[in-house]
Amino acid sequence: MQHRREIRFLLNGREVSVADVGASQTLLDFLRLDRRLTGTKEGCAEGDCGACTVLVGRLGAEGLSYQPVNACIRFLASCDGCHVVTVEHLSGPDGRLHPVQQAMVEHHGSQCGFCTPGFVMSLYALWMAVPKPSEKQVETALQGNLCRCTGYAPIIRAAVAVSQYGSPAADYLTTEREAITAQLRAMQDGARVVTGPEDNRAILPASVDDFAAALLEYPQATIVAGATDVGLWVTKFLKPIGPAIFIGHLDGLKEIEEGSDALTIGAGASYTDCEAAIGRHFPHLGPYWDRIAGWQVRNMGTVGGNIANGSPIGDTPPVLISLGAEVVLRKGDARRTLPLEAFFIDYGKQDRAAGEFVESIRVPLSAQGQRDAAYKISKRRDEDISSVAVGISVTLTGETITAARIAFGGMAATPKRAGEAEAALLGKTWGKAAFGAAAEALPRDFKPLSDWRASSDYRMLSAQNLLRRFYLEQDGAASPVQLTA
Secondary structure, eight states: OOEESEEEEEETTEEEEEESOOTTOBHHHIIIIISOOTTSOOSSSSSSSOTTEEEEEEEETTEEEEEEEETTSSBGGGGTTOEEEOGGGOSOTTOOOOHHHHHHHHTTOOTTSSSHHHHHHHHHHHHHHOSSOOHHHHHHHTTTOOOTTOOHHHHHHHHHHGGGSOOGGGSHHHHTHHHHHHHHHHHOOOOEEEESOGGGOEEEOSSHHHHHHHHHHSTTOEEESSOTTHHHHHHTTOOOOOSEEEOTTOGGGSOEEEOSSEEEEETTOBHHHHHHHHHHHOTTHHHHHHTSSOHHHHHHOBHHHHHHTOOTTOSHHHHHHHTTOEEEEEETTEEEEEEHHHHEEETTEESOOTTOEEEEEEEEOOOTTEEEEEEEEOSSSSSOOOSEEEEEEEEEETTEEEEEEEEEESSSSSOEEOHHHHHHHTTOBSSHHHHHHHHHHHHHHOOOOOOSSOOHHHHHHHHHHHHHHHHHHHTTOSSOOOOOO
């Protein structure tokens, strides 16, 4: 296997080659400290505020695509073969402001200015994809950008008006698309990248098979997909992560198969990659998916990573468990499949051996008579960690409940099914009484902890009320209603 000792990527308009890149070196530090591109700001250093937003373009099955990401938790090694675009690259050859920047000026959207470059980069990505966005699309695009001056109204007005100042057809990323694509293709040499010092080594496998082999060589290595969790290990806890195996570039782990009986999601597929297929097959997850972090994090974070890190408050495990999902684990060339709920053993402990990794997730499609819902309780509606999350799936035969799967996050040391509540529903007639009994059974399933997100009592009451909410929304409706309060 050929090895390469440096990473190569495009930075704005130039090709960059960097040797000795350590696993824990962030893109933000490289931009600000090494290249003095200080328009990209450091705010929260955890992917929450959006001040560090840049665009990263990567070649995929559908060609070259760009997405806004958080540079503060994006590791430099993961940029191999990419095109990184910072706010400095937006001005034209004559020094004129970019249409997004001009709209921000004209509509007084800059406020104090610290977070403005991050807003501009998110709106740039939105404008390139949707030249005339609705206010709702703007709000969704800006979930991951926080304005400390509470100046959202003029920023939204600016976003809606950008196309009055220019067209995406004339933008650099459009006019130079073919040339950039050719440059990125020329960088693809099929080599495994191994760089950085021994105690902070970064490894980028050449393929999924090479990843399986590399993990056997380095069974204790940190696996880095989107880095939306691992990034905080470095920026907040100063934790060493080397050696680290980066897998965000492996298209073989991003495949999404829409079969006749199941949706199979590659473990490396991001939330954004999955969004369309999830919406088609599980429409109840559409609003829930929009509440997973912000746009930048959804572009980086992966469903497989959300499962593999074993967090008791991960957004996807409860809803996937309720749908009967299975996880496929791979070690070398050997694979095994287990129910997703069985993967979580205890806090910080999963059923995954050294050298083994999550390869894909299989989610059965809904059957006739199946009613599904997903809810999340958090301090903020958007871009926040859940206090309580739940997936509910109930199957009716006539008016009798013949199957029930209810899984909670935030209620125990792991994502966990509510066995007593499920038993209270099975065989019962669909009605208020059945779900009242299920709610009363929940204290036998869980004894939630108290922390700064929510007290034990609050979690339990919320969980019980979410079961009652499910009944109220679903009762007697061919198309479920959505409670707004």
